Amino acid sequence: MSKVVLRESQNETATSGVQRDQAGDRPTADVEMARVLGTVPFRMALDSSGAGIAHWKHEPLHDVVAPMSHHVIMAYNGVVQRMERRSGQSVAIGTFRPGVVNIIPEGSSSRWDIPKAVDVVQLYLPQTTLKRVADEAEAGAPSELLERTAHPDPVTSRLLLSAADVLDGNEPLDTLFRQQLMDLLATRLLAAHTGSPSTIAPARGGLAPKTLLRAIERLRSDSDADVSLAALAAEAGLSRFHFCRAFKDSTGLSPHAWLRQHRLEQAMNMLRDTDASVVSIAVTLGYSSQTAFAAAFRKLTGESPSDWRRRAR
Numbered sequence: 001m002s003k004v005v006l007r008e009s010q011n012e013t014a015t016s017g018v019q020r021d022q023a024g025d026r027p028t029a030d031v032e033m034a035r036v037l038g039t040v041p042f043r044m045a046l047d048s049s050g051a052g053i054a055h056w057k058h059e060p061l062h063d064v065v066a067p068m069s070h071h072v073i074m075a076y077n078g079v080v081q082r083m084e085r086r087s088g089q090s091v092a093i094g095t096f097r098p099g100v101v102n103i104i105p106e107g108s109s110s111r112w113d114i115p116k117a118v119d120v121v122q123l124y125l126p127q128t129t130l131k132r133v134a135d136e137a138e139a140g141a142p143s144e145l146l147e148r149t150a151h152p153d154p155v156t157s158r159l160l161l162s163a164a165d166v167l168d169g170n171e172p173l174d175t176l177f178r179q180q181l182m183d184l185l186a187t188r189l190l191a192a193h194t195g196s197p198s199t200i201a202p203a204r205g206g207l208a209p210k211t212l213l214r215a216i217e218r219l220r221s222d223s224d225a226d227v228s229l230a231a232l233a234a235e236a237g238l239s240r241f242h243f244c245r246a247f248k249d250s251t252g253l254s255p256h257a258w259l260r261q262h263r264l265e266q267a268m269n270m271l272r273d274t275d276a277s278v279v280s281i282a283v284t285l286g287y288s289s290q291t292a293f294a295a296a297f298r299k300l301t302g303e304s305p306s307d308w309r310r311r312a313r
Helices: 029-037 127-136 154-166 171-192 209-220 229-236 240-251 255-273 278-284 290-301 305-312
Strands: 004-007 043-046 052-058 061-065 071-076 081-087 090-096 100-104 110-114 118-125 148-152
Touching: 029 052, 029 061, 029 118, 043 171, 052 154, 052 171, 071 154, 071 171, 081 148, 090 100, 090 148, 100 154, 118 127, 118 154, 118 171, 127 171, 127 240, 154 171, 171 229, 171 240, 171 255, 209 229, 209 240, 209 255, 229 240, 240 255, 255 278, 255 290, 255 305, 278 290, 278 305, 290 305
Parallel strands: 004 043
Antiparallel strands: 043 052, 052 118, 061 110, 071 100, 071 118, 081 090, 081 110, 100 148
16 A cells, blocks of 8 residues: 545645744644654544544554643554663563554654564544543543553544544545544543543534535535534534534435435446446545555545446446
8 A cells, every 4th residue: 555645724834844833832743743753654534733544554662752732542453572662760661562552642742762663553633632522522621641551442443443444545534534433533532541530511403404415415525615523513503523523423324424324326327327437437436546546446435436336347
């Protein structure tokens, strides 16, 4: 698989320079991780603030991670191995394996000693997102995020590890997925990884029929309509947190899953009913390349677009 780096900001800061937070004293997580790990991500999708998802495959690590402007949540996907983390006078020794998570709270620093190569998926989460989700979920003011080292949490681990495979090279889809994942994981962190675990308010039912129709019309639009989670929620007059819950309650699918299914149906119709090339279909549907489109199509159908076309005709 080729390395893929996606950004939604048109005013991104080049990673050749150190991108800083507004206070100017901490690098963003993607920049600090690139420095420490000494490589480029296998796959990464970030927004203009540096928040997002990154999949890294790196060599053994023996270095200090400097304070960053994001919370960093990591899930491990590789050989089982022991590791050591030092924060001041505190030493944590843990075992990296699937099903555990590591959390580096915003602004904290520690030395990591990892003896073997690592395959890890990381989430870069701003404190503003954690606070917004806490407000929207009526969970109260969030307490400090706890530092975790190889901490058992299969739910968070599974969500993060699956995230890297869901990035499709399609900006609207990837943006929507990333926003949903960040809100979902923020909810999980509030409930399981703060000094005072939060209680999340229950769901409030589905969307009103007219509101649901407007949301679906926006998702189905072939124009350059904004299909970000923020735009969908604003049009519905709801917070992002409650919009996602209500949309899934109404349709059985998250907004991202609904749009992904819609894109697949569009692709199938074009492959079956037109003579458009696979390249032109990829461009029409917003994929970054024919390769990205073919990979996304195969992931959902088990076939390449060309093989599916031959069978469908």
